[in-house]
Amino acid sequence: MHQPTQGAAPAAERVYLDHAATTPVRPEVVARMAQVLAGVGNPSSVHGEGRAARRILEDARTLLAGMLGTDPDGITFTSGGTEANDLALGAAPGRPVLVGATEHASVLEAVPDAPRIPVGPDGLIDMAALAGLLAEHRPGLVSVMLVNNETGVVQDIQRLAVEVHAAGALLHVDAVQALGKLPGVTLAALGCDLLTVSAHKIGGPQGVGALSARPGLLLPARLRGGGQEGRRRAGTHNLPGIAGFAQAIRLLDSAEPERLLGLRRRLEARLLAGLPDAAIAGAAAPRAPHITALVLLGRPAELQVIRLDLAGIAVSAGAACSSGKVQASHVLQAMGLGPLAGCALRLSLGWSSTEAEVDRAADAISGLHRPAGTLPAMAPPLPNGMTVAT
Template sequence: MPAEPRIYLDHAATSPVRPEVVARVAEVLAMVGNPSSVHAEGRAARRVLEDARAVLAEATGAGPDEIIFTSGGTEANDLALSVAAGGAVLVSAIEHASVLEAAPEALRLPVDRNGLVDLAVLERLLAAARPALVSVMLVNNETGVVQDIAAIASCCRKAGALLHVDAVQGFGKLEGVRVDRLGCDLMTVSAHKLGGPPGTGALLTRPGLAVPARLRGGGQEGRRRAGTHHLAGIAGFAEAIRRLDPAEPGRLEGLRARLEEGVRRLGDATWVAAARAARAPHIACLVTPGRPAEMQVIRMDLAGVAISAGAACSSGKVAASHVLAAMGLGADAGCGIRVSLGWSSGITEVDRFLQAFAAQHGTASNMSNRTGSPLPNPSAVAT
């Protein structure tokens, strides 16, 4: 018998590129012309670039001139931090490595056991340190916890600090992920979390905000980011945005509910991190005390299921999660796995995960039979 196909549940790391995006990227790759050239071929390339910029502007509430295309979320975050121009920087303790390592001297803002920024501490640090820039992610990439960006933005405005929001995990997964609604000064987005091509992202700014160039040597992106545009990637990013479905967050919420309910039916050995906090619909962080995350990931991989333990930015290494440690989990910070859903996920993938997870934990795989009732099957969930 042929082996069952592998199940991919690591969309928070990267989503499979949508077929429509592949076709668009191929189409643009076949074009000849540099968007910075003035001949007919260059003008045709420029139209592709500016059409993509218009799509992103409409989706995010940023003006076309306030969009800086980058090589991805990491570069966009690094560029955002440069706006501090040597002033003090304040970042949350649960930020992505692209923020923490780019600003190693930054003051760290603690979070509570639900992974939420402590607003009282934020106000005290803003008053004491007078930072030029605060950086807080919208959706945590390990737990899915959604920060109260509106409240954080209000604190920053009162203190005269700029606010940068890493919205890589929120854009396309939550409603209202727009610069004009979040109240931030800078916002990072990335293509490959949406089914777009890797290697493409953008930094969005509020009107009139000066962003010093990190890459110099050309006039691209308003002299804020030199280098020939990755035109095919940018066009693919726009195509992925066009393919976003307003019903997708609800569909993913139903799938995640099915997954977490299935895990709960296995018993109390495993629990969901930050289960009581507001979370994005596509991420579930499952903590099983005494079971190292690395071994869980390896065993699930052998069972044909791709998941992860935290961020996929550590050169293949699996270590205790700095996010779960900041949330006060102690030794259990090394026992959390991340299951993340996306546009290609359905009931089949969730149920295959539950079967493999049950087998790994020495529990009967057919949880419907164990409980005498079927798993939740909301109408919003599609196979």
């Protein structure tokens, strides 16, 4: 039986606001995965059991292909968004790659020497800088995420696609935080060539994702040793995970983004009312409905996360990709926040979030800090594009 951390609130009383890291697995997904786990059969086998497993695999592939707007052959199942991103980054071998400065670590660390496309204070790609980098480096591929995983800022991918394709490059889009949160997450609607998605952000299991490629685009393998996935990705398929992914896709609700937007607005209104010296990073840009990056001047994020955890509120200080370490956000640093990059909380919503949870979290966060009508004397100034709430 799970025991809560000493001094922390019991699990039943906790509020989970870290859905951008992972969201709870839906009960229907658990049931479907259990059903597949109870069976037997490798999709690569030719006997009856193998063919039954192959049908489960290909049904999921067809479902995902239809949702993302490609042929089933354009879907490559992976171990998650990180592997899908890595596969995409190899789509133009021998040619340079450009990446956004606020990309997920799975992109930035996979191509550490790739030139980074700067963003403005609002978190949006600097189009003039992109044009200069395209002309200078003549890349084969550009990678920019649709929804930033720390701020929720939504990039204008259609505009980027025009510039990237005019320069003769492929465009890869990490849409892990966009699936189920934004409409039009398809290759055609975005105008991109490659699209990454992941199951565990939409109520599916961890450990399964996919890369969608436009029809006819050939991808060199990064993981070799078998003929699975059209020889693009070797290894025995995670069939229960893929079946769970498909079930989570079937459960997506077109009304959910509007519900989440209402919750996010409620959360931010209560936070800013209770914390006069707080600000929302990226508030000047279009944002996805489920992520809030709350900047609290002069208050280290690490201490805030710990104190809120003890109060029964699970939040993050940025991306959950640093082995449990709390570090200053490279996303907020790229947006020009400087020292404030270490003073931001990420609060993220999901399918199980409720108004009661939002209210409790807002009250808890506000209660941790004294009311302040003026900035603390030692607080650094806000960068351009950010204002203190009034």
